[in-house]
Amino acid sequence: MKYNRRKFIGLSALGIPLLSGADLLAGARSIKNMGSGGPIVISTWDFGVAANAEAWKVLKEGGRSLDAVEQGVWVPEADPANQTVGLGGFPDRDGKVTLDACIMDEKGNCGSVAALEHIVHPISVARRVMEKTPHVMLVGEGALQFALEQGFKKEDLLTPQSEKAWKEWLKTSQYKPVINIENKSFAPRKLPGNQYNHDTIGMLALDSKGNLSGACTTSGMAFKLRGRVGDSPIIGAGLYVDNEVGAATSTGVGEEVIRNVGSFLVVELMRQGYRPEEACKEAVMRIIRKKPETAKEIQVGFLALNKKGEYGAYAIQKGFSFAVCDVNKQDLIIKGRSYY
Numbered sequence: 001m002k003y004n005r006r007k008f009i010g011l012s013a014l015g016i017p018l019l020s021g022a023d024l025l026a027g028a029r030s031i032k033n034m035g036s037g038g039p040i041v042i043s044t045w046d047f048g049v050a051a052n053a054e055a056w057k058v059l060k061e062g063g064r065s066l067d068a069v070e071q072g073v074w075v076p077e078a079d080p081a082n083q084t085v086g087l088g089g090f091p092d093r094d095g096k097v098t099l100d101a102c103i104m105d106e107k108g109n110c111g112s113v114a115a116l117e118h119i120v121h122p123i124s125v126a127r128r129v130m131e132k133t134p135h136v137m138l139v140g141e142g143a144l145q146f147a148l149e150q151g152f153k154k155e156d157l158l159t160p161q162s163e164k165a166w167k168e169w170l171k172t173s174q175y176k177p178v179i180n181i182e183n184k185s186f187a188p189r190k191l192p193g194n195q196y197n198h199d200t201i202g203m204l205a206l207d208s209k210g211n212l213s214g215a216c217t218t219s220g221m222a223f224k225l226r227g228r229v230g231d232s233p234i235i236g237a238g239l240y241v242d243n244e245v246g247a248a249t250s251t252g253v254g255e256e257v258i259r260n261v262g263s264f265l266v267v268e269l270m271r272q273g274y275r276p277e278e279a280c281k282e283a284v285m286r287i288i289r290k291k292p293e294t295a296k297e298i299q300v301g302f303l304a305l306n307k308k309g310e311y312g313a314y315a316i317q318k319g320f321s322f323a324v325c326d327v328n329k330q331d332l333i334i335k336g337r338s339y340y
Contacts, residue, residue: 040326041068042311043203044251044303047082048323049331051075055205056325065205065213066105066127073101073123073215076201080159084199087120088159089219091166092226093173097157100218100233101126102137106211106243112137112233118154119147123217126233136235140227169223200232202239202249204305212305214239214247220254230254236264245271246306248280251320252299256287266304276304277312277337284314284339301336316340 039059041052055072059065077086084090091097101122102112111130114137116122125147129138138146148154158166200218207213216239218232231237231254238254240263241247248266250257257263262283269279280302288295301315303322313322313336320336 038309038327039065039068039206039208040305040309040311040324041065041072041203041205042303042305042322042324043072044201044249044301044320044322045199046321046323046333047076047079047085048201048203049325049333051201051203052323052325053330055203056330059205059207060327062208064209065207065211066103068205068207069203069213069215070103070123070127072203072205073201073217074121077121077123077217080161083162083165083219083222085201085218086122087155087157088162089157090162090222091158092220092228093169093223094226095158095163095166096226097162097219098226099157100220100229101216102233102235102239103127103130103213103215104235104239104241104247105130105213106241108241108243110136110235110241112235113143113147114139114229114233115227116140116143116147118144118157119152120155120157121152123215125150125152126217137233139229166223173223200238200249200251202232202251202303204241204247204249204303204311206305206307206309210307212241212243212247212307214241214249216249231257231262234258236261238263240264240267242267242271244307246276246304248302248304251301251303252315256291256294256298256300260286260290262287262300262302266302270304270306275312276306276310277314280304280312280314281337281339284316288316288339296340301338303336312336314338 041055051072055068058068076082080088098115099122100114103126104110111126202216204214216232237258248263265283266279299317301320303313305311315338318338324332
């Protein structure tokens with residue numbers, strides 16, 4: 001792929017603030033972190049800006065990337081207005097809010113929870129699984145039992161807003177996700193009562209010691225079959241970190257990410273010399289090549305960060321955005337490139 005380097009450098013030099021420069025940066029190549037090897041955190045979607053700001057509090061003080069990603073994704077997990085992550089997430093078709101999350105550090109340690117109910121911060125339960133058990137993943141009632149034993153508080157995660165949406169959906173019980181509903185500036189403002197989507201916050205961080213970590217957390221598909229688990233809590237699918245190479249995370253329809261072991265694939269491509277955006281694009285293209293007709297109807301995107309602090313993203317459909325925070329910029333949103 002050929003890039004217009006002069007245009008890219010000119011746009012990057014503008015230091016565009018939140019949102020106002022997003023469209024100008026659409027289609028830009030993988031962008032190199034312009035800091036002097038300093039820390040950086042990136043995350044999926046526009047709501048990643050607030051999450052990055054919290055993660056940056058750790059990174060700017062020389063803190064560990066693992067602590068940064070955990071504290072960063074706490075923000076959307078606890079936000080009842082975000083109906084795709086944590087508290088207030090859309091329930092399954094039985095009206096139960098179930099959460100999935102995983103976390104991975106620079107040493108290859110990882111922890112995960114799936115189909116977890118009643119706990120606001122599944123990412124922290126996932127970290128406890130990593131640090132306090134010999135296991136990688138706990139699910140369902142066992143994950144909840146473990147969380148309560150670890151001192152987490154049991155809470156009702158179904159907010160009145162999400163319950164209302166669920167009851168409206170029950171009138172037709174039709175499942176039809178809307179692409180990019182997570183991106184408020186791209187998705188239609190008014191949607192039929194039976195159309196809702198899901199999404200994830202995936203966050204990747206490189207700290208001042210040059211160590212990478214990542215986190216991924218979601219409430220999964222709106223009105224999914226009870227027990228459905230997507231890619232978000234699956235190491236290698238929704239998230240993968242290799243401290244020698246880089247890290248990657250995914251967003252969108254998790255089934256297709258799982259089938260291609262997407263985040264692991266992106267990291268392995270970077271190992272082969274691909275730049276972050278190029279690696280994300282190749283992972284997307286594998287999904288498209290295998291299921292060209294299906295790909296026209298879904299969104300899947302990948303976000304990657306390499307050991308040098310270079311980052312990039314690529315998605316099937318237009319509208320995927322990600323947020324960047326480093327020493328030079330704390331609120332930058334970039335529109336990722338796409339196939340369609």
